[in-house]
Amino acid sequence: MAVEAQVPYQEAIEVHHPHSWVTKYWFSQDHKVIAIQYGITAIGVGLVALVLSALMRLQLGFPDTFDFIDPEAYYQFITMHGMIMVIYLLTALLLGGFGNYLIPLMCGARDMVFPFVNMISYHVYFLSVIVLLASYFVPGGPTGAGWTLYPPQAILEGTPGVDWGILTMLGSLAIFIVAFTMGGLNYVTTILQARTRGMTLMRMPLSVWGIFIATVLGLLAFPALFVSAIMMLLDKTIGTSFFMPAISSMGETLDYSGGSPLLFQHLFWFFGHPEVYIVALPAFGIVSDLISTHARKNIFGYRMMVWAIVAIGVLSFIVWAHHMYVSGMHPWFGFFFATTTLIIAVPTAIKVYNWTLTLWRANIHLTVPMLFAIAFVITFVMGGITGLFLGNVIVDVPLSDTYFVVAHFHMVMGVSPILVIFGAIYHWYPKMTGKMLNDTLGHIHFWVTFLGTYIIYYPMHYLGFVGVPRRYFANGEMAIIDSSVEMLNQTITVAALIVGIFQAVFIWNLIYSYFRGKDSGHNPWKATTLEWQTPETPPRHGNWEDKKLPTVHRWAYDYSVPGEEDDFVPQTVPQKAVQAEPQSAT
């Protein structure tokens, strides 16, 4: 028996309408404005991190050439680059940006359930970015402890930025977590309690599923980072010994005693590993929608895709110590964590197979978003396979702290999610602005980025195999290092600089198309999901018609349905009344 239809509580609410320029564009409570604010801030700070990586590559490719890059500066580049990319760019853009934009539109809500807190969330995030960037203007500069910030070195003399940089970094992280929590509570609650009628959980587009589970992971994993940031701040400022054992530094015995550096590693990675999936799961979800839409075919194995996302989310909490195989842990621990790590390959492989099978004999449209989506599948398989190497203790130990690790995590959580983000921006830009992005510029951007990342990261696997250690300022005359390394490093640097510079094409495209782009209409990709069915493009504040939310009649993937006139059926179109559906499908 069908359950009686419920009325979504947002059906009849009045949204908080802006009255002035400030409340419309700066202190706006509209989830779409907040999303774009998140997006612009994240891309802006991401460009800073991109410049930092270019500086690092200059040093690695051409050591002893650039006077302004000394070892201290190099470590500061590494630390800031890593932290910005992982947290302030990827997490903020995927959840704060796409999460904010897509959740209410795709679920058929007018806005987030608590728009005021959602607004505050962005401004607190903005504050955390300011505090982070302030690192460059404090005495001693930003911290150079590496993005993992391992104590004791992170707060001891000798590490760059030990006086101020580490404080701004930890403070900024704590502020970011507060911001994320405020946003994240909104995302989760909106998905759980504010969908429109007919939008059951198993009809939600996979983008929403990915963002949903990733946000849950964030709400449960960021507390560990928050706690470790507070404890390290206390160790640094008032001299507690949470993470600090009895230690002497620079010939001087310090006042610390009895703390546990390993405790920090456990807390950090209890956050750090789920963080990988906080970045990956939204990308998984979004890419599923891109592939299905641009291949004009329903996603293969929708339910499997959903449960794979859930399974990956659960498993991600019991694998963290695979980042610590060389920390001296008991071999049985290594055995346990290697097992759980390799089990994650199962749901992940299900997803890859399903993407591939969605493409199988599909009507593939090689649009720019589709190119990025296919590129993602390729780079993700690449990065995932090297993950199997590093998940095994016995293989990981010799590869630990080499460029193999750098290549692995850049492929799997650097390049892959970024490709999805690019694809997603090309895909949803028409909805955000009403204009299409320029196709030619898009193709140039795609091919340089995609091929460039291979030239950058492929050779790094080799560098790792020959034993080049990561995080070294310069390799010098190390006997173990082959002479081939030097030329490879130069090649990588040149490729990295070219790819970096070509991102300007993308930025230019965003600006140019906003003013001169072709009008997109409401649904340029002929997509089925709700956000393309809004009465206006870009959707107005409140998204839907007054007092009437859309009703959803089907799942999000009715592409190329036999017997239908168009090759897509939007979710709002009712099922045909008389249709002999086989009842045996139970």
Place this chain on the structure above:
Amino acid sequence: MAEATGWRNLQVVDDWAADVEVFRGVPWGKAMMWIFLLSDTFIFTCFLTAYMTVRMTTAEPWPNPSEVFALEAFGVPVPLLLIAIMTFILITSSGTMAMAVNMGYRRRRGPAALLMVITALLGASFVGMQAFEWTKLITDEGVRPWGNPMGAPQFGSTFFMITGFHGLHVSAGVVYLAVVAWRVWRGRYEKQGYDIVEITGLYWHFVDLVWVFIFAFFYLW
């Protein structure tokens, strides 16, 4: 409105696939508070786990909580006397909070607001006693976050950090209760209903429950 064909009209599937709301009839504020508390649980769990870890790693002896936290009453040192009173007060405040929720749903907003104010006052007195306890530890026993005369420095650092963080939660709860009590009294929730009292109560009971764990792990161990 919704179609009724195939497997989709089976009751079980409908429930699991959750049209509109996963938790039917639950206001979003309540769902959000539960999720926030889940996240906050992880914060306190990390704090307590960290405390247990450093208690194991430190090489120096751990001070005996029964002696450190004893109070002199009628010339006899009574272990954990103040803590017992504090715990009693906090648990009592959970009782008054529960009564406030009841009154709220009965739409008796005078008693509801009054009980919330009583709850807030009990909470404030808890924070006051905590301030007294801190003062005693710092001035009389010489406990500092970075060291103390009785043994492991981690004793002071974990104590001040964890009880401090909990005390901040209680203080925030007192403010939260006061604001909601004022609004209940003014009749602001007459139209939308009194779920807000229960939501405030969820937070308050959570803070109370966390105290039980801190009490067990820190004072009794």
